[in-house]
Amino acid sequence: MQWKVKESLSRRQLIMMSDKDHETVAAACPTGNPIDDCWRCGPNWASNRQQLASCGFGFGRDALGGQGGPVYIVTDSSDDDASLNKPGTFRYGVSLNQPLWIIFSSDMTIRLKDKLMMSSFKTIDGRGADMVTSTSLWTSGMQVTVALNHFDEGLEQRMPRCRHGYFHIVNNDYMEWGMYAVGGSANPTINSQGNRYMAPANPNAKEVTRILDDTIGDSEWMKWDWRSEGDILVNGAFFAPSGDGSGVKYALASSTDPKSAMIIDQLTINAGVLGPTIGGSGPLTGTGTGVGAAAGSGTGEGWGIPLVGRTVYGGSVTAPLPPSIFFSFLMVILCHLYVCIL
Structure with a gap:
């Protein structure tokens, strides 16, 4: 990390x-x-x-x-x-x-x-x-929770980078990123809930997510299941969703009930x-x-x-x-x- x-x-x-x-x-x-x-x-x-x-x-x-x-x-x-x-x-x-x-x-x-x-x-x-x-955090496996972190200014990418498996990204505070905040390859399921994503000033780096697989096209990536639910997107940040929203896959990528992103300062105050x-x-x-x-x-x-x-x-x-x-x-x-x- x-x-x-x-x-x-x-x-x-x-x-x-x-x-x-x-x-x-x-x-x-x-x-x-x-x-x-x-x-x-x-x-x-x-x-x-x-x-x-x-x-x-x-x-x-x-x-x-x-x-x-x-x-x-x-x-x-x-x-x-x-x-x-x-x-x-x-x-x-x-x-x-x-x-x-x-x-x-x-x-x-x-x-x-x-x-x-x-x-x-x-x-x-x-x-x-x-x-x-x-360093950077690569996670590759079955089910992973990334929760209750405060990612401050000066970080570039891989918060985290996901490969395979099911990832629950919940109640984190992203103050900035250089390239992207959450990336993925090899068809991971990413369930983003209750986070605050604050985009950097760079107009070319407003997207929260990044596909890190040069071997696939948009038609294939759109089959991957990535969603944003209850996130706060600040300063032009945007999350590119994909997939059909299958409840079965997101159930496998849900590890806890998210709290409201409106209280993210309180949740991460001790980070x-x-x-x-x-x-x-x-x-x-x-x-x-x-x-x-x-x-x-x-x-x-x-x-x-x-x-x-x-x-x-x-x-x-x-x-x-x-x-x-x-x-x-x-x-x-x-x-x-x-x-x-x-």
């Missing part, structure tokens, strides 16, 4: 931060966003990060992710040589063939130099860290960076036991995230590396989740 964090805290006038106890309290909680309301209203979420796994939504509501697995801390933002797959990097964590809850030791910029292939059972938890990357005081500051420490992990501890400057009872992996927080049995997992680069980050 391509993320750009830009003045994200300024969007959240309802969020108040307390320097005394380093807790974030939402002045307007709940917000109506089912994911945020599930975990964010509690002031001590950082001590129980894996509660987020119970906040499933859309087609992913039953996904386990890294629940029950050890915590992997990304401490190294480099991706200079993908073939080395260095411990402590983001690439190393997502390649390991076991459940992992992946967090970040500090603010960082990660620029991927090659395709990132994720193994199964991973949760990438960026809460509490300011993350900027330069973006939480801020630097989440969970307090101090050393990262962790102890625990698990598959391929001896009991141990590690220290290093970070966010003060309680990790007792979890194994910490990450090369540059001075925590011991797991035994050599783990390195056999470097060969596991298959995209079991049908999500490939390029």
Whole structure:
């Protein structure tokens, strides 16, 4: 996915931060966003990060992710040589063939130099860290929900790009795009509901959608099922629908009841960076036991995230590396989740 964090805290006038106890309290909680309301209203979420796994939504509501697995801390933002797959990097964590809850030791910029292939059972938890990357999200598979995101200025395309399968794009806020917002190839079904699409000033980039398949003509594309329902289109934005509106296909591309696009500001008010005081500051420490992990501890400057009872992996927080049995997992680069980050 391509993320750009830009003045994200300024969007959240309802969020108040307390320097005394380093807790974030939402002045307007709940917000109506089912994911945020599930975990964010509690002031001590950082001590129980894996509660987020119970906040499933859309087609992913039953996904386990890294629940029950050890915590992997990304401490190294480099991706200079993908073939080395260095411990402590983001690439190393997502390649390991076991459940992992992946967090970040500090603010960082990660620029991927090659395709990132994720193994199964991973949760990438960026809460509490300011993350900027330069990538794109391709989704290819059966049923995918893209929901409750704020796509800010400076993004070009692939939010997302869809291939095959059924895609529910619901209650997102698109502030701008360079080329297009939602693209597709290989006959995906796209169900866009309750989003706000704000077109850029460029008169040649007003269309929300883009067909990304040069092998077909208009007559073939018109058989694909793409629809916009309850979306707000701003500044000349337009969505090109296609297909016969078959209820059966859109039923397969419906994962939740959309909320009104009129409250999109409220639904996405917490999107973006939480801020630097989440969970307090101090050393990262962790102890625990698990598959391929001896009991141990590690220290290093970070966010003060309680990790007792979890194994910490990450090369540059001075925590011991797991035994050599783990390195056999470097060969596991298959995209079991049908999500490939390029």
